[in-house]
Amino acid sequence: MFDDFLYNNPELYEKVFPSRGKSRLCIEIFQKYLTDPPSSVLDIACGSGRDLVEFSKRYSDCVGFDITPGMVALAQKRNPNLKIATADMRSCRLNRSFDAICALGGSINFALSNDEMDATIKTYQAHAHEGTLLIVQPLNPGDFFGELKVPEVFSVSYDGFNATGTASYKISKIQQVVERTRIWKVKDENREFTDSMSFRVIFPAEISYFLSQNGFEVIDIFETPGGPHYNMSMYVVARFRKQ
Numbered sequence: 001m002f003d004d005f006l007y008n009n010p011e012l013y014e015k016v017f018p019s020r021g022k023s024r025l026c027i028e029i030f031q032k033y034l035t036d037p038p039s040s041v042l043d044i045a046c047g048s049g050r051d052l053v054e055f056s057k058r059y060s061d062c063v064g065f066d067i068t069p070g071m072v073a074l075a076q077k078r079n080p081n082l083k084i085a086t087a088d089m090r091s092c093r094l095n096r097s098f099d100a101i102c103a104l105g106g107s108i109n110f111a112l113s114n115d116e117m118d119a120t121i122k123t124y125q126a127h128a129h130e131g132t133l134l135i136v137q138p139l140n141p142g143d144f145f146g147e148l149k150v151p152e153v154f155s156v157s158y159d160g161f162n163a164t165g166t167a168s169y170k171i172s173k174i175q176q177v178v179e180r181t182r183i184w185k186v187k188d189e190n191r192e193f194t195d196s197m198s199f200r201v202i203f204p205a206e207i208s209y210f211l212s213q214n215g216f217e218v219i220d221i222f223e224t225p226g227g228p229h230y231n232m233s234m235y236v237v238a239r240f241r242k243q
């Protein structure tokens, strides 16, 4: 399980990382690259299900899963009819396919090794059929290589919880793995705690290679402004071609 204060407090997570129109952008990508609206959508590592909820308003058959039970519980509490489960993107098999698959918000960056990245993309493959459109949103590698562009001080205020803190990043350039440690200082409680997580930095040609090895043809890679926490966001769009 993640030692991440925000993942384990999903309502706070949503405030700190608002969705910023991700689902709307995905819908535009579906409209651009699919002849018909997708009849089924799978949201892999869907977090608290906020994009899945938006997809469900338009498309009849939407399913999501995430490894963090608290995220799934919040999604289910809010939307009892949402089809959402707790499962691991490296191994989950729903034994069916979808017209569109999304993996948003940097979830693929938790595949730390090449084997984990391949296993994750094999999960995408296992749920694809001829023509399935895949949208993956890795963290933008430019935020971590060269000059670090992610913020090192932060503050969070939500529903009576007020905290400030510092984040430090240790980057192993050979493995392309970032270890982030945050020290939180909770105001009013005079309390301090630490959380940490590791994620892999992924470059465009690298993800394109892993996707192509698993039957996905990359048709677009583009960047959008990243908001207060990241400098830029990256989207990879690919189509599955059954070999």
Ligand SMILES: C[S@@+](CC[C@H](N)C(=O)[O-])C[C@H]1O[C@@H](n2cnc3c(N)ncnc32)[C@H](O)[C@@H]1O
Pocket: 007, 019, 022, 044, 045, 046, 047, 048, 051, 065, 066, 067, 068, 071, 087, 088, 089, 090, 103, 104, 105, 106, 107, 110
């Ligand atoms: C930054 S959040 C993004 C959530 C959601 N996709 C969004 O864009 O709001 C990353 C999510 O990846 C999930 N995650 C990380 N590793 C995972 C794994 N191995 N299998 C499934 N979910 C995973 C986390 O639990 C977390 O909810």
